[in-house]
Amino acid sequence: MIGRRLILSELQKRYADIWAVRCTNLEIEPGEFVSIVGPSGSGKTSLLTMIAGFEMPTAGTIRIGDKDVTPLPPNRRDIGMVFQKYALFPHLTVGQNIAFPLKMRRALSGAPLKSRLEEILQLVQLSEYRDRYPNQLSGGQQQRVAVARALVFDPPVILMDEPLGALDKKLREAMQFELKRIQQRLGATVVYVTHDQDEALAMSDRVAVMRQGELQQIGTPTELYGKPANAFVADFIGVMNFVPGTYVGTESGKHVFQVAEDVLLRAPTVSDGSAIHLVKGSPLHLAIRPEHISLAPSGQNRDSTGAGIVEASVFFGSTNILLVRLTRLPSVVLRVELPAGQATAFEQGSSVNLLIDEARVQTFPIKEGFAA
Known part of the structure; x- marks a missing residue:
């Protein structure tokens, strides 16, 4: 298992007179897949950007494992990230894109790097596409390259922001199962932001529902669907x-x-x-x-x-x-x-x-x- 525990304590974010996130407490277990859902303006993206380190919280702390990462910049949090726009380097091959985080960290080189790259390529079923460029891949294949790049350095937490949003319905549903398979095999801790409630219910161990910056309820998909805490969650x-x-x-x-x-x-x-x-x-x-x-x-x-x-x-x-x-x-x-x-x-x-x-x-x- 590569995942670590993620703990958000009294986390808040304020922009001038607007509270984007209010006093949020959330504990995600190692290897757990948790989705954050809510309408536009609910604070789910603000929560994700604070975990990533792109935004500093107004108050509260963020811990990964035993380490307080609140004051650390993004590059020192060692978090894997996958976004709706995959941000692949067009001039690099599939293999080079995936290996990029390892080279930047100088974590591996030579034979160990090649071995790790092959392992990840097999995991995401892209071994035969190693030497292709992003523009030679389908949307689903590009998405798997982005996932492989986020996983290759064994991050303690992986953040995913609408990673399937650019795919058509049939491919999106297929990739839901693919992402869940990869996450379970590695034991990765995943925080997944989506506007699609059905996607969150299908993929998650637990789902967190936000509204106007406040956490309304967190529970298993069965709990949220069968026993909503309030009318907002029910609706x-x-x-x-x-x-x-x-x-x-x-x-x-x-x-x-x-x-x-x-x-x-x-x-x-x-x-x-x-x-x-x-x-x-x-x-x-x-x-x-x-x-x-x-x-x-x-x-x-x-x-x-x-x-x-x-x-x-x-x-x-x-x-x-x-x-x-x-x-x-x-x-x-x-x-x-x-x-x-x-x-x-x-x-x-x-x-x-x-x-x-x-x-x-x-x-x-x-x-x-x-x-x-």
Whole structure:
């Protein structure tokens, strides 16, 4: 394992009157792959540039292993970096580009350098391209050269800023698996910034969600998707339906909410527990994922939550996404995800009953904001 622990303590960055990063604490374990996500202006890039040493923090410390690197310039932090623009030297071959960090550090020369270069070329599956120039490579191959160059000197931490952003969708997905394979084989510590939530969920051991310079939640992809800490995370990670409701009491150990005059919805718990004190009449957001809603033809299921009209149905291969407007709450349109075979029964304009998996309903304070 080449990775070291990365610890950010009380890290802050301020530009004049604007706080780019506020009091952030984050500990990344050796060999862990952590993605940082958030909307534009959330502070994720500022966080990365401070770790890299391109920006000095206003306050706080950055430690790699047992070493405080906060005052060190980028070239003394020994961090590997991969960016969306690969910044390969056009006049150097693949082998020369990859070997460049070793030569600059005077870490290896002669036979040991050739041996290390061959090892890395095999790892990224580019041995046969050693003598080609960057303009003779595809986008995916150039990206692998950039990754190999960042790995060749066994850095304790690797920073990646939108490294797959320039690739088309199919190649991007293929490279996600390739990057994860390489990272796991080496045991590299990776901090990965991306605007693509699906990419972060697919690749990461943990995902950190930022908003307006503050860390909202860090957890495994399963935790963030299934148990978001607040409405912002719920809305930003994946797709979430929100329905306004009012707390009316308890029934059989479940909280009961009124969402329309004669429509009740139940939820097993309140998402942030003791932080919310439920009293009758409390307004809340009720949240449910599209895959946790099913449909039945109108009048066929008496256990349904309510009635609606299908406004649209879009085919996505194995699934269909349907937009259903609630009859009793016409301001609310729910997104429903069904297997393609089931969706054929519900054409645009169909009257349907909605069946919500109440065990999956989550609740959040009405005052919380959503993702931008």
